[in-house]
Structures are given as structure tokens and as C-alpha cells.
Amino acid sequence: MTRPRKRTHTRHAKAAARLREHPGMWMQVAVYPTAYSAHGAAHRIRTAYRLPAYEPAGAYEARTEQLDEGTAVVARWLGAQVEADLRRAAALAAVHAGGGA
Template sequence: MPQSKQTPIEKHQPGRRGPRLPMPLRLERLSDRTGACWLWLGQKTSDGYGMMTVDRKPVVAHRVSYKTHVGPIPAGMQIDHLCRVPSCINPAHLEVVTPAENVARARPYRADGGLPKPECVAGHPFTEENTTWYQGWRYCKACQRRRRRISREKARAAQPLRRAYTDHADVSAVLKATPNEWGFVSAPKSAHTARQTARYIRTGDRLTAYRPAGSFEAELRQVEGQLHVFARFVGEVEL
């Protein structure tokens, strides 16, 4: 067959499997129209709204359906499902509304179009005091407080343990009450600090609770792999 009479072949375009179907046909093939609602059969969000790709960008299917069958959507406006079925793309069930109106309409309904449940999944009642709203969705305040508490507890558990503060005035008073008996003073975080603490106890330097110098003896002991400071009172007991 001569080359001039052959059917022209489209040039291959990278990233495309072939010419796209007209949008009305794409919407029809990806929806179930056996009922009043045109239920989306393709990919959906976690909230049940249909998703599709247009010009290599993910878009919401019901907005595409409205633009295809009705017309453009004004900037800043949203599409409300009059049927309360998120996966429906029937343009007769879609209406352009403001974001505030869309939120106000969504409050009395569940995602499946039924009446709202009286309790959250944890069994807390959705009373006025225990309910908060955000972007058209209601949330249980009790569950939110519980999640925040768990988050704080996890954050505290991840933090390194803080070492207890040593009140040397109290320690010296206890040691004076039991002369010549060794008593625990502190568990410094480093060997250098442990040696310094023992020296300050012996000399009274910086740690005035152990003055006059020589009133206390101090030594280091290895306890479970860590140096602990112990001391005892050897001075004159005040009467």
C-alpha cells in the first residue's frame, strides 16, 4: 500500500498511553450511575471524596464534574453535596457555596448522609460542653485532652532523667547527728565532679555547710558503675 494512502500515525508522546478520552466520557466510565447518585469508582480520599488526575495534577472528581457539566467555579467558592454523599459526582447534587456555608451545612450530617452519632468512638457523649468544631468536623474534647496527655507523657519519657538537687545543709545536719557514721551525699554525673565534691566537703571550700575545714571526711565509692560521694562527721559535737 502506498505510503501516501496509509492512515497517519500519531507521534509518541512520553508519559502518555494514548489520546485522552473526552472528560464527560471519563467521568461516566469512572462512576456508577445506576442510582440517583453518580458514585465515584476511582481513587478516593480518606473522607470518601473521589480523586482523579487532570493535566498530571490530582483534583477532586466532583469539582471536575461540576465544571464539565455546569460551568466554572468562582474563585474562593466550594462545592457542597446536597445528597450528603462525598463520592457522588452528579452535577444535579452539587451546589456552589461559600466556605462558611459549606461548613455550616456539613455540621448536622455524617459522611454517609445519616444523622450524627451521639457518642465518639471512645464512648464520650457529644454534648455541647464536650464537642468542638474544626473545618466542618466535630471532635471530642475528652479524647483531645487524652491525646495531649499521652503526648506530654511520651515527651517526658524521652527526656533524660534530671538528677536530684543535693541540699548540703540538710546532709551536713544529718551527718552531725550521727558522728563517725558514713552517709550518702550525692551521685555526681562525672568523676571529676565527684572528686571536687569530696574535696569541698573536706576543706569546706564553696560548701560552707561542711565548715570548719576538717570537720568532715569524704570518700568516693563505686556503686553500680558510678562514683558516689560519702561523708562522715569527725569534728567536735556542739552542745
């Protein structure tokens, strides 16, 4: 019987901080043993779904790249101006939806 593969444990807060130090630069976040896991992680980074380190949604881009040892997730932070614009748009949308005070 073969051993189950180890789960990939990614420290997303550290990865997001490292990306913020190099705006616009694509950097590897993690390597996952399956493409399915990598695609899910890339989606979660782009949408900040259950990953508050990457908020607001859309402030980071992420994609996958096939490697010999698995599938890598690479990402980049789009910069302070994009992040500020996204936060402003979200606040405006909340006000228009009746959620703002």
C-alpha cells in the first residue's frame, strides 16, 4: 500500500506580505501535488475567499504553472493604488446597497 501524500500547508499571510514587498512581481506562493488543489488556491487568492491576507478581492492576481514536482501557484500584488480603488468601490457599493452608515 502506498502512503498518502502530505498535505501542502501554505502560510498565506507570509506569502501575501512577501508579495506586497514586491508590487507587480510574480512570485511562487506554493507547490501543490495536484492541479485541482493549485487551481483552488489560485482562485481563493484572486477572490480572497477565506484568505483575509489577500483582501480586498481583486488586489492580487494568481495563476498556476505545471512543474515536475506538482503544480505551482504564482501570484502578484497589483499595488497600493489598485487596492485603494477596490476598497473605495466596495465601500461605495455597500452604501448603495444600504449597508453603509
